[in-house]
Amino acid sequence: TTTTTVTGLTNGSTYIFKVAAVNSVGTGAYSTSSTGVLVAGVPGAPTSVVGVSGDTQVSLSWTAPSSNGGESITDYVVQYSSNSGISWSTFTDGTSTTTTATVTGLTNGSSYTFRVSAVNDHGSGNYSEVSISSAPHANSWTSVHIVGVMDIPITIDASATLEIFTRTHYANVWEGESTTECGTNAADSYIYLLDSSDGVLASDDDNGMNRTIDGVVTPCNYYASYISVDVSAGSYKIRASNYSTAIGWAITGDPYDLEYRIVYP
Structure with missing residues (x-):
């Protein structure tokens, strides 16, 4: 056949290809090199997730992944857990490409952990490492x-x-x-x-x-x-x-x- 799938490549990297035909005599001349082909996939994981506690909320910031998977990042998914990561809830904050978010509706005095995933047109990448627990505080007297x-x-x-x-x-x-x-x-x-x-x-x-x-x-x-x-x-x-x-x-x-x-x- 005149088709094949090349595996084991790195998302976000550009490759060029050339092809040669083989028969019983040997390998013929290679074709002209193809134009560059960008291999696209999901983004890498965000890093350095930091939380600052507030009244019934925690303000998060993080660093964008080093690889966007070959496609622009279109959103981030923020999840939080109140039981040390046994189960996770997704915070619904709309679509945003900023590397900050304020998770609201939390319970003052309770500890939470957070993780973040980057999204592009190919889907969601791996989640970041879990951030240090943060407990919201009431700014009351x-x-x-x-x-x-x-x-x-x-x-x-x-x-x-x-x-x-x-x-x-x-x-x-x-x-x-x-x-x-x-x-x-x-x-x-x-x-x-x-x-x-x-x-x-x-x-x-x-x-x-x-x-x-x-x-x-x-x-x-x-x-x-x-x-x-x-x-x-x-x-x-x-x-x-x-x-x-x-x-x-x-x-x-x-x-x-x-x-x-x-x-x-």
């Missing part, structure tokens, strides 16, 4: 009733903004910044963010993290303090206290509430 010197442990899973808010009859000071309760009265209430290593207090230094203090005295002797700090992943403690003297910690006056929330991108 948590209230703690302060009745004495307290260290409130928190865990930051990824770069985020930590917001702390208090209302008390005592001015709130971040890392020793000075302010006043009313007129020239000295402030005596402190809020600290402390690095924590294995549950052990490590430092009361903010290590140069961005900080903003926004306080308004309304009325006199009633102080509202809001603190916003950019933090990286890790374990921390929020210390709420009145620093009455240089040698001790003491809460005076009425107990007050401290509210905080972790805001992920």
Whole structure:
């Protein structure tokens, strides 16, 4: 026959061919080389899938496969699992060739794993390696009733903004910044963010993290303090206290509430 199928080729590569006839005498001259033929197939697997947690969602990004299979990529399929990959669900986000996606409708506090496949006109390629588990977080306020010197442990899973808010009859000071309760009265209430290593207090230094203090005295002797700090992943403690003297910690006056929330991108 004058047809054959050449196998074992690499998708996305271009090949040229030539043919010679054979009889009992031997092999004849080869034909003129064909024009280049692109071998097309499904794309390779995407790489470097990364997830950032948000409120009931995880924002994913990945790197396009090194081979598109010889045809342009037309879509990506994103799947997620809540049982460590035993079963998978496909996130329906329409058709897109961007290398990002935000998977919504997830349950805060639950861990998920993700994988991504590239698609071209020949079909879906292999899935990426499974990404590290990500747990969505609610960007909601948590209230703690302060009745004495307290260290409130928190865990930051990824770069985020930590917001702390208090209302008390005592001015709130971040890392020793000075302010006043009313007129020239000295402030005596402190809020600290402390690095924590294995549950052990490590430092009361903010290590140069961005900080903003926004306080308004309304009325006199009633102080509202809001603190916003950019933090990286890790374990921390929020210390709420009145620093009455240089040698001790003491809460005076009425107990007050401290509210905080972790805001992920």
